[in-house]
Amino acid sequence: MSLKTIPKSPVYQSNPCYDYAIRLSKKILQQKIPLNDVLEQYYPEYYAKLQETIDSFNQQSPQPIACKKQCDACCHYMVASVPMEAKYIQYSAKNHLSAKELKIVSRKLRQVRSKEREFEKQSPNNIVRQAQLYRLSKIPCPFLKDKTCMIYHYRPMICRYHNVTGSPENCYHPALNNVQAWQHPQLMESDVNFQKFMSHHYLNTSTSGTLNQLLLDHGF
């Protein structure tokens, strides 16, 4: 995969996240940067830019963002990810969580992944249905503790993108009919493309999957 695969279409507007991704991609193609340096320095910087960009986009929302601390509704949804993000979360969790916390998360990860496998068998090749079954089963994320994210500062991109207006209570409703999501599709697309580029460059794979699946694939 080359830099050409990073989108440069006019639909991609300059923003702190996109600009940082382009700079970092060029640097990585020009010089050898060890994976550990990326996980220790560049990925935290990238996620800080991503959050800065999402926060600034959220300020442009026509209605106030309703997401608040201790609301864990979307922490019972299936979380999609890409290999490099899972690697970053695994690396950060091993550095920041206690041995006891890691043991608990590891056990929960395996339990949740076995539920995901059941849904995959029930609805093969239908990720939308699998996600629906997951949500209807109200399975908490392995990183959820006391209604709080244990990996908040290095949480996945998808968790950062999920912002709603209107009542956050709607997110708990099985049908999700009244959820008013405030979305940033172009930012999300360029973010996913960058993460796939990084996955391919450093891990020789860019196959996406659920976060639980990818974490276990990478030895959590």
Ligand code: SF4
């Ligand atoms: S990673 Fe954190 S924010 Fe994302 S679903 Fe899990 S607990 Fe919630």
